[in-house]
Every structure is written in C-alpha cells, then in structure tokens.
Amino acid sequence: MKVVQQEQIKEILKSIDLIPIIEQAFVTYSQGKIVTASISELIFKNPPGDVHIKSGYVLADDCYVIKIASGFYQNPSLGLPSSNGLMLVFSQRTGVLLAILLDQGYLTDVRTAVAGAIAAKYLAPTQVNKIGIIGCGTQARLQLLYLQSIIPCREVIVWGRSLNKMIDFQREMNEQGFSVQVTQTIAELTAHCQLIVTATNATAPLLWAEQIKPGTHITAIGADSADKQELDEAIFAKADIIAVDSKSQSVERGETHHALKKHKIAPTAIYELGNIIAGISQKRTTDQQITIADLTGLAAQDIAIAKTVLMSSCPPIRLS
Amino acid sequence: MKVVQQEQIKEILKSIDLIPIIEQAFVTYSQGKIVTASISELIFKNPPGDVHIKSGYVLADDCYVIKIASGFYQNPSLGLPSSNGLMLVFSQRTGVLLAILLDQGYLTDVRTAVAGAIAAKYLAPTQVNKIGIIGCGTQARLQLLYLQSIIPCREVIVWGRSLNKMIDFQREMNEQGFSVQVTQTIAELTAHCQLIVTATNATAPLLWAEQIKPGTHITAIGADSADKQELDEAIFAKADIIAVDSKSQSVERGETHHALKKHKIAPTAIYELGNIIAGISQKRTTDQQITIADLTGLAAQDIAIAKTVLMSSCPPIRLS
Numbered sequence: 001m002k003v004v005q006q007e008q009i010k011e012i013l014k015s016i017d018l019i020p021i022i023e024q025a026f027v028t029y030s031q032g033k034i035v036t037a038s039i040s041e042l043i044f045k046n047p048p049g050d051v052h053i054k055s056g057y058v059l060a061d062d063c064y065v066i067k068i069a070s071g072f073y074q075n076p077s078l079g080l081p082s083s084n085g086l087m088l089v090f091s092q093r094t095g096v097l098l099a100i101l102l103d104q105g106y107l108t109d110v111r112t113a114v115a116g117a118i119a120a121k122y123l124a125p126t127q128v129n130k131i132g133i134i135g136c137g138t139q140a141r142l143q144l145l146y147l148q149s150i151i152p153c154r155e156v157i158v159w160g161r162s163l164n165k166m167i168d169f170q171r172e173m174n175e176q177g178f179s180v181q182v183t184q185t186i187a188e189l190t191a192h193c194q195l196i197v198t199a200t201n202a203t204a205p206l207l208w209a210e211q212i213k214p215g216t217h218i219t220a221i222g223a224d225s226a227d228k229q230e231l232d233e234a235i236f237a238k239a240d241i242i243a244v245d246s247k248s249q250s251v252e253r254g255e256t257h258h259a260l261k262k263h264k265i266a267p268t269a270i271y272e273l274g275n276i277i278a279g280i281s282q283k284r285t286t287d288q289q290i291t292i293a294d295l296t297g298l299a300a301q302d303i304a305i306a307k308t309v310l311m312s313s314c315p316p317i318r319l320s
Numbered sequence: 321m322k323v324v325q326q327e328q329i330k331e332i333l334k335s336i337d338l339i340p341i342i343e344q345a346f347v348t349y350s351q352g353k354i355v356t357a358s359i360s361e362l363i364f365k366n367p368p369g370d371v372h373i374k375s376g377y378v379l380a381d382d383c384y385v386i387k388i389a390s391g392f393y394q395n396p397s398l399g400l401p402s403s404n405g406l407m408l409v410f411s412q413r414t415g416v417l418l419a420i421l422l423d424q425g426y427l428t429d430v431r432t433a434v435a436g437a438i439a440a441k442y443l444a445p446t447q448v449n450k451i452g453i454i455g456c457g458t459q460a461r462l463q464l465l466y467l468q469s470i471i472p473c474r475e476v477i478v479w480g481r482s483l484n485k486m487i488d489f490q491r492e493m494n495e496q497g498f499s500v501q502v503t504q505t506i507a508e509l510t511a512h513c514q515l516i517v518t519a520t521n522a523t524a525p526l527l528w529a530e531q532i533k534p535g536t537h538i539t540a541i542g543a544d545s546a547d548k549q550e551l552d553e554a555i556f557a558k559a560d561i562i563a564v565d566s567k568s569q570s571v572e573r574g575e576t577h578h579a580l581k582k583h584k585i586a587p588t589a590i591y592e593l594g595n596i597i598a599g600i601s602q603k604r605t606t607d608q609q610i611t612i613a614d615l616t617g618l619a620a621q622d623i624a625i626a627k628t629v630l631m632s633s634c635p636p637i638r639l640s
Contacts, residue, residue: 035362041357053386056362057362060366084414084416095369096400
C-alpha cells in the first residue's frame, strides 16, 4: 500500500493533460459503466463543517475509489484551508487497499476545474471577449487557470463579496497572465462577459435571468448540495442548452434541482455532458445561444484523476 | 497523521477491557448523542464483493470516524481473507486527518464480538451449561473468545455447513480452553444450549421457532443487510425480550427487519441494548425467558474502538 502526499500529486499533475481524461470519465459515466454508492454526508454544527463521502468504480476496471472531502469553514481563522480530504484506491478484485492519496482536497479541486474547462469547450461561444468569474476563492482561481487551454481570452471580470479577496485574486491571476478587472456589481460582469463561471457557496441566487444576454455560457460550480444556489431558476427557462454532469444527481442537488422544483424546465430538457462530449447530444451550435452547465461533481471524475495519479507516479502503482 | 498497522492494533487491544468501552458506545448511541451518515454500499458482481462505508461522531467529541469494511468472497481461493478494511480518524474541529488504522477489518470483527459478549451479559440466563455456535468462521471464533469474560461455561456445540471447517474450529477453540463438540444437526444444538450465537452469511433461516426452548438466549450476528437472515421470524413472536443495537437500523436490515415485515412483532416490542445497559429498558429477569439480541453493527462501536486504539497507542495520538 502506497501513500502519496499532496506535493507529489501536484508534481505529477503538472505534466498531464487532464482534459481528455476527465472527458472520458464523463462519457463512461453517461454510458452507464460507472457504479456509485449513494453519497454519505456528515454535518457538523460546532464548529460548522461538512464531509461528503463518494465512492464508485468503472465496470470491468482494476480498482474502486472512495473519496472523502470536507469543508470546515472556520479553518481559515486557524490558518488552515477550509477544504480537506483524501482518496483511497482499492483493488476491485480483492478489496485490498492499494494507495492512499493524501491530496487534502486538491484532486477534487482540480477535477472540478477541469470539468469547467470541458463545459466551456463544448458550450462556450466561439468568441469570448471577457470571462466573468463569480467568487474569488480557490475554485474560482482554478477554474480560470484550467480555462486557459480551452479559451484564448485573458480578459477577466471578477465579482466577490469581499473587496480585499477580489484584489488578492486580481493580483494573483494577473501574475498568471490574465488581465483582471474587479467589480462590485454583478450586472457589470454579465453585461460584458460571454463566459461566466460561478464558484461561490451562495444559498440564494446571485445571477438573475434579466441580466443574461444571448450568447452567454454559464458554468455553475458552487451549488453541489440541495441548499446551495447561485442561479435564478428563471435563467433555465431562457437557456437553449442545459447540460449537467449527471441527470440523476441534478434532480436532487445543484441549480437544476431548483429549476426542476419550480417547474422552470422539464427533465427532458437536460442533457448529460458525457453525451455532449460523445456527440450523442447537441453542443452549442450558434454564438447567440444561452447555455448552462450545472456541475455537482461525479465519483467518475474522482476515479479518473486518482487512477491517473497512481499510474503516473514513479514507480507506477500497479492496479491489477 | 499517523498510520497504525494491524499488528500494532492487535498488540494494543490485548491489554484493554473493551466491554465497558463498547457498553458506553451503546449507551451514548441510545442517548441520541451520536450523529451518523447514511451507510454507503458498493456491490461488485465479478468477482462478488461488497463494501460498506459507515461514518459518524459523538456530539461534542474530538474526532469523527469513517470506517470502510469490505468482503470479497473469492479471496480465500487466492490465499487472502474475505474481509478487509480500515478506519480513518479525523479532527471534528478542523477535518484534518489524524490517523489511519489499517486494521484490515480486525476492529470491526472485535467490536462485533464484544457486542455479542455485552448482549450475553444482560440477556443470557444465569445458568448456561452449553454455548451453541452456528457458523465456524472468524466471527464465530471471536464471539466465543469474547464470551469468556462474561460466561463461565466452556462447553460448546458448533454447527457449520462444512465438516472440515467445524473440525478446524473445534481444534482451535479446544486449544483456547473450550470443550467443543461438533454437530451436523441444528436441533441437537438448540436442545442443549442456553446461549446460542449465530454468525453465518445465511440468506434463509437456520434456526426455527419450534426448536427454541424456554430459557434460551440468541445473539444474531450474521444478518447485517436486508437480504441476510439466520432466524425464523416466528422466533420473535416467542421472545420475551427483543434487543437490537439500533431501532432505526433494525427496521431496515437484519433479523428484526424480517420479523417486522412479516408482522411477527410490533415496533414497540423492540428495545435498544444501550437502554438495557443504562437500566432504562429491562434486561432478562428469569431463567425461563426467551431473549434475542439482533446486532447489525453501529458506527458508535467503530468510533469507540478506533479512539481506544489511538489513545492507547504509544505515544498516544492527540485527538484535540
């Protein structure tokens, strides 16, 4: 059994193009080749925190994966990151533990950011003059960084609740080659951006239907549970394409779940990203369409990224 | 973060009396002080296997615990044990991983066996002349070994499907100071034993109502899912006391779940072991009663045994 530390994981991922790997994970998921357990969720009140345990495997594969991801929201006051977690990789043949990836949530952050880039690849307009980022935390940064290989645009408008955090975001992302403008008005962002990524912990809409112009793509990342929400449900009624990572998951959690509950859309109006990637469902066809990708996160992504780390570690970890 | 191997865990537990520790876990659970997530279950078909992920914490405690336990039933043909697993202990304050207990399922085996001993402490008749063990695997052995501190009787009758495995069981347990007789007829066992423990993977009843005499206590260990069953539901209708580790869990899985489904008993006829230990519910009062303890396993037990190992390791692992 091998233990891989976060530092090693970061080093390994530097030289790997994760886009095709996570694309394949979405396709495999939509083909029904992934078996997942129901998600276990532990909630803590004092101090506030939550833990999600996701697990699953690809049929006829070598391994199964359990992913533990936690958020303890007072950690920053202790000088610790809010997010933490690890992934465990076991043999699918014997149940033997093969490896522990002590990623502290990094692999979840990355596979989520890669999913955002994949959504943009199939759904963003061909011409993106400005990227809008709602939120200025770790995931907001990673979304922007992983978009680089897909979208040539480097002009960015960021919105966040804290001016200080926006300025930090601006400085850091400018160092990465972006040109970031901060705004305290979401309407300013929606007026100028063709590609918008929401990556906050909001529990009430931040983006409203009347703000969304034709030719906008929105990737909604923040809402991964039933109580979180970033988009006004009426945006869904305006959308030409609504893509989700998992139809069954999107009925229970995330933005789409709110839109379905309020009868803004029919369940038949939702398409899985895996089917769009595979060419079974339609990607964006004109620059005037409004498109949404609502991503709540799949065990399929966790399995794919965990396997990639193991097979790329030195020496590679044998999975069979 | 500390990794504790199975060998160290076995060494640590040698000098610890787990009975009061697991009793306290049952009491704490029945007091409603344990928060647990829903159990995640992964099922494998080829080769056949299953994985259960249980997690939880005691309110206002230091840590939370995730327990992974797997069974891969063709492992013995590869020279590996069927059971495997590990426990993860995290800070309840920050979510930081404190320790990994690579117990390979040993802690689950032990906490299950200790629960059997506790059930016998409160429910077995004062006079036990013979102990009956149904099943001759690892858990059957551990049940008998952990009964030693509670029940003075050393006369045992064992029943199993395989004569060879029964003979192995007999030899090993005789070396531990028992006097074991094997039988291929369960009726012979029920006729002579006042304390019966069932520890098989059966999916259909092995013990029938007409076989159970007054003055018998049965601890049912094997059935931990909805499809497993060792006891004829009609035994429940004959029982004076029906104890379970968790009322809510026993509605969904285990023996009691079958008896409730077939309307052999009312939900009000079931008592939690934690309340019996605390003196809130009645333990056995006469040697003529028929009593059942149906144990499906609690995260509370996992938390208690994991903490015990950590606090008893050298140097002790700090949990706060």
